[in-house]
Amino acid sequence: MTHLASVLVLLLKIHTIKSCAGVSLKTQELYAVVFATRYLDIFTDFISLYNTIMKFIYLGSSFSIVWYIRHHKIVRRSYDKDQDTFRHHFLILPCLVLALFINVKFTFKEVMWTFSLFLEAVAILPQLVLLQRTRNIDNLTGQYVFLLGAYRALYILNWIYRYFTEPHYVHWIPWIAGLLQTLLFADFFYYYFLSWKNNKKLQLPG
Secondary structure (H helix, E strand, O other): OOHHHHHHHHHHHHHHHHHOOOOHHHHHHHHHHHHHHOOOOOOOOOHHHHHHHHHHHHHHHHHHHHHHHHOOOOOHHHHHOOOOOOOOHHHHHHHHHHHOOOOOOHHHHHHHHHHHHHHHOOOOOHHHHHHHHHOOOOOOHHHHHHHHHHHHHHHHHHHHHHHHOOOOOOOHHHHHHHHHHHHHHHHHHHHHHHHHOOOOOOOOOO
């Protein structure tokens, strides 16, 4: 639900304000790749109606956000292309190579699932770099990044709980990827809580 809330906050900003200022297209493109490679089983493996609906939501929202920023005649004008210069394509190949050598089972779907975990761990980097460069962060963008980080941090608590309550629950690949992703958010969390505590506008150091 925290992850879903982050997506809804971003869509709210883009759809109602018609602005993507402070939002990294590079990060959104990486998330689109993450969900496209993670949910290859959407038409073959049925788990539950809830699971299937959430997969469609994440796929649809990620690609629609990319479309808005790239093609919407009003929204695309607010995209800060000059600041969003992180070369995100350099993140894809190392994650793919890691997935080819480090996976649970060497099948196409398993490798792509593992690749999506590794890529998701670093997908936020272009967004964080953009926020550091622009420094002036509006409330909705700040809330989006906070909720996105909180979703992963809460996942870690869920893994700890399941480790002690479910026999043989050991999934070290998502654990390592999730821990790395949470650590990348740590600096943002610090300044987010600092701004909330002091009732000041969120700013990241350059």
